[in-house]
Amino acid sequence: MNTKNNAKRYNDDFKSMVVDLYHSGSSVKDLSSEYGVSNVTIYKWIKDLTPIEGISDKEITPKDVDAIHKENLRLKQELEILKKAMVIFARK
Structure with missing residues (x-):
């Protein structure tokens, strides 16, 4: 029995764009409705892609x-x- 994974796959550029829009002032709710991505997914992307300050002023x-x-x-x-x-x- 074949079961397909119905989850959408988004490329890294799209994820970065959504996170950048969030950081520029757009709300997660607005981004979710505009791009058809769940709030939870956007929050996960924000967590994963938001840089924190590392050693020697490098972001990680x-x-x-x-x-x-x-x-x-x-x-x-x-x-x-x-x-x-x-x-x-x-x-x-």
């Missing part, structure tokens, strides 16, 4: 923080694998 979004966190976990796992391999090869 919560989405960037999540990506950095995932990369950090992956690197830690790789390091553990390499440590175990080093022990195995040191015995030989």
Whole structure:
């Protein structure tokens, strides 16, 4: 049985445009009715795409923080694998 995902997919440019309009003074309610996107979705985009001040005056979004966190976990796992391999090869 095939079930299609009926969720709409929006590209990053569209999301950024909606968030920029929000920051320029448009209300979420107005944006929602104008572009046919739910309020909850727009609030999620605002949360994900609104930059926060980082180190050295660089802006970073919560989405960037999540990506950095995932990369950090992956690197830690790789390091553990390499440590175990080093022990195995040191015995030989």
